Amino acid sequence: MAIAPSKCFLSSKALTDRPSILPFPAKSPSSLSFTSSRSNFPIQTLRKSLDPAKISTLPVEIHAATSSEAKPTILVSEKLGEAGLEVLRSFADVDCSYSLSQEDLLARIPLCDALIVRSGTQVTREVFEAAKGRLRVVGRAGVGIDNVDLQAATEHGCLVVNAPTANTVAAAEHGIALMAAMARNVAAADASMKAGKWQRNKYVGVSLVGKTLAVMGFGKVGSEVARRAKGLGMHVIAHDPYAPSDRARAIGAELVSFDEAISTADFISLHMPLTPTTSKVFNDETFGKMKKGVRIINVARGGVIDEDALVRALDNGTVAQAALDVFTVEPPSKDSKLVQHENVTVTPHLGASTKEAQEGVAIEIAEAVVGALNGELAATAVNAPMVPAEVLSELAPYVVLAEKLGRLAVQLVAGGSGIKGVKVVYSSARDPDDLDTRILRAMITKGIVEPISSVFVNLVNADYTAKQRGLRISEERVSHDGSPEVPLDSIQVHLGNVESKFAGAMADAGEIIVEGRVKDGIPHLTLVGSFSVDVSLEGNIILCRQVDQPGMIGKVGNILGSSNVNVSFMSVGRTAARKQAIMAIGVDEEPTKETLKKIGEVPAVEEFVFLKL
Numbered sequence: 075m076a077i078a079p080s081k082c083f084l085s086s087k088a089l090t091d092r093p094s095i096l097p098f099p100a101k102s103p104s105s106l107s108f109t110s111s112r113s114n115f116p117i118q119t120l121r122k123s124l125d126p127a128k129i130s131t132l133p134v135e136i137h138a139a140t141s142s143e144a145k146p147t148i149l150v151s152e153k154l155g156e157a158g159l160e161v162l163r164s165f166a167d168v169d170c171s172y173s174l175s176q177e178d179l180l181a182r183i184p185l186c187d188a189l190i191v192r193s194g195t196q197v198t199r200e201v202f203e204a205a206k207g208r209l210r211v212v213g214r215a216g217v218g219i220d221n222v223d224l225q226a227a228t229e230h231g232c233l234v235v236n237a238p239t240a241n242t243v244a245a246a247e248h249g250i251a252l253m254a255a256m257a258r259n260v261a262a263a264d265a266s267m268k269a270g271k272w273q274r275n276k277y278v279g280v281s282l283v284g285k286t287l288a289v290m291g292f293g294k295v296g297s298e299v300a301r302r303a304k305g306l307g308m309h310v311i312a313h314d315p316y317a318p319s320d321r322a323r324a325i326g327a328e329l330v331s332f333d334e335a336i337s338t339a340d341f342i343s344l345h346m347p348l349t350p351t352t353s354k355v356f357n358d359e360t361f362g363k364m365k366k367g368v369r370i371i372n373v374a375r376g377g378v379i380d381e382d383a384l385v386r387a388l389d390n391g392t393v394a395q396a397a398l399d400v401f402t403v404e405p406p407s408k409d410s411k412l413v414q415h416e417n418v419t420v421t422p423h424l425g426a427s428t429k430e431a432q433e434g435v436a437i438e439i440a441e442a443v444v445g446a447l448n449g450e451l452a453a454t455a456v457n458a459p460m461v462p463a464e465v466l467s468e469l470a471p472y473v474v475l476a477e478k479l480g481r482l483a484v485q486l487v488a489g490g491s492g493i494k495g496v497k498v499v500y501s502s503a504r505d506p507d508d509l510d511t512r513i514l515r516a517m518i519t520k521g522i523v524e525p526i527s528s529v530f531v532n533l534v535n536a537d538y539t540a541k542q543r544g545l546r547i548s549e550e551r552v553s554h555d556g557s558p559e560v561p562l563d564s565i566q567v568h569l570g571n572v573e574s575k576f577a578g579a580m581a582d583a584g585e586i587i588v589e590g591r592v593k594d595g596i597p598h599l600t601l602v603g604s605f606s607v608d609v610s611l612e613g614n615i616i617l618c619r620q621v622d623q624p625g626m627i628g629k630v631g632n633i634l635g636s637s638n639v640n641v642s643f644m645s646v647g648r649t650a651a652r653k654q655a656i657m658a659i660g661v662d663e664e665p666t667k668e669t670l671k672k673i674g675e676v677p678a679v680e681e682f683v684f685l686k687l
């Protein structure tokens with residue numbers, strides 16, 4: 075059963091009344107302050123990984139500002155809007171050196187305190203190494219940070235900030251522009267006329283009105299595309315496993331499954347992030363499920379499409395036309411079959427390239443970079459701020475536990491049901507004032523959001539990200555009769571008003587519940603729905619719900635063993651002998667689909683789910 079709170083220290087209301095997260099004051103206590111020998115400007119020193127093993131070796135200090143500092147230098151390596159440059163110039167020496175070679179960038183970077191880029195500059199580990207510790211902020215004037223080595227940035231104590239909202243409308247408008255231009259053969263007809271031809275019959279197009287558009291990824295850009303497509307008289311459906319259905323309904327779009335979206339649409343517009351799950355999600359198999367003659371628009375990221383498979387689908391007529399702004403490798407090779415294909419319309423990653431968006435992005439990024447150089451915590455930071463070593467080392471295993479519980483919980487949600495309410499219950503013997511849960515809440519948000527988006531969540535941007543995605547996170551504290559030396563007894567994550575792909579994870583109250591504890595420094599899963607289990611959260615996990623009976627552990631263990639999947643832990647929780655039970659199995663390797671199918675075929679197994687940690 076879920077824990078019945080004996081005493082709540084902190085209500086959801088109290089939480090929302092708190093100021094937005096500022097883990098430490100910008101001008102911090104003396105124990106947290108220092109002035110860098112290499113640079114005098116204040117900046118939070120950062121790290122991304124919260125691997126407890128590495129904590130003691132990581133820097134934790136926060137720089138202090140002094141009044142007698144020289145101006146910082148900001149290198150802007152790609153074209154930035156004038157309004158943003160003005161903000162920068164009022165504060166720093168600004169070096170606008172567009173189109174630097176990588177060699178020139180490496181030579182110039184040790185002279186810079188901040189670097190501002192778009193998608194065309196590769197901010198690699200070598201760049202951070204060449205900076206020799208002076209570079210303290212990288213500003214990405216746009217959304218995607220695929221071109222910035224975040225791990226290297228963090229290791230070098232460099233904050234990375236981006237501008238996630240100012241180009242949303244521009245990207246949506248470009249998607250609509252590409253769809254209309256493709257449907258009416260605008261680019262090909264233009265090229266033909268300029269070649270002296272007048273081919274009225276060749277370039278007969280198709281209409282948009284009354285056609286079904288599937289918007290894949292109903293986030294910032296996708297929902298703006300949907301809104302505009304409705305205005306064009308299209309029937310809009312959308313697929314996004316994590317978007318709330320009421321947001322889609324408000325725009326007049328219906329959320330459907332992936333297969334329904336791709337098999338019923340006349341036009342498919344891609345707006346999901348590039349993640350391990352979405353990489354090449356449009357491939358031979360999925361093209362094969364589409365309506366013959368479908369048209370595809372991609373202004374998201376090239377990597378979500380298997381480009382060779384798209385060429386095959388265009389050649390065999392499955393896909394009538396494609397309009398692409400983004401490519402797996404940018405720029406693509408000049409002889410790329412995809413770019414050269416007569417049924418493909420291409421633009422060179424122009425989604426964000428409007429005057430208005432670039433001015434907006436420039437201001438957004440300039441303010442974030444100046445703020446960061448002033449030691450303020452940026453709401454759009456994409457790598458984590460440092461926390462004091464003593465706090466981090468005490469909470470480290472709980473930080474890992476919190477992220478893993480978030481990851482587990484989100485993977486238990488059935489596609490399409492959307493997550494809105496998240497309740498976190500901390501059971502602790504500590505006085506509330508002695509336990510700051512903000513880092514734990516941030517890590518739960520990270521665990522929930524990162525597997526399903528392109529957003530990087532950390533202590534700085536967690537509440538901001540949750541709010542943007544319509545996630546309401548409330549916290550409750552439950553008094554525990556233990557030693558206050560131990561910061562926490564357990565953490566529970568409740569996802570309310572969702573359906574689960576694993577019914578056993580639903581507690582009586584109709585919510586998904588997972589609970590974990592730290593045992594000997596290792597995070598453990600200790601509750602799923604109303605079933606107590608005990609499995610270390612070190613590998614991946616299979617959950618099976620079954621009728622409790624002898625021999626189940628052996629049967630499932632044999633299937634895994636004969637597929638060479640190593641079992642690290644196994645634990646069974648049951649309501650009563652010979653009644654319902656849940657088996658939690660920790661596995662070192664990811665079982666194949668066939669192996670999982672065999673587990674599902676064991677007669678007493680009622681349902682199972684594989685969860686990646």
Ligand SMILES: NC(=O)c1ccc[n+]([C@@H]2O[C@H](COP(=O)([O-])OP(=O)(O)OC[C@H]3O[C@@H](n4cnc5c(N)ncnc54)[C@H](O)[C@@H]3O)[C@@H](O)[C@H]2O)c1
Pocket residue numbers: 217218238241242245290291292293294295296313314315316317345346347348351352373374375399400423424425426427525526527528529
């Ligand atoms: N071409 C350009 O110049 C340009 C400009 C802006 C953004 N972008 C790209 O567009 C994409 C969307 O940007 P955004 O700002 O709307 O991001 P966002 O995070 O607001 O939205 C992404 C949405 O995709 C959903 N999603 C995650 N996994 C999914 C899956 N497997 N299937 C379907 N949906 C899934 C998420 O739930 C989220 O709602 C990103 O890839 C971004 O880099 C490109």
Ligand SMILES: O=C(O)[C@H](O)COP(=O)(O)O
Pocket residue numbers: 192193194215216217218219241423424425426427
């Ligand atoms: O991620 C983004 O913001 C877009 O892809 C735009 O990239 P750009 O700034 O290089 O145009």
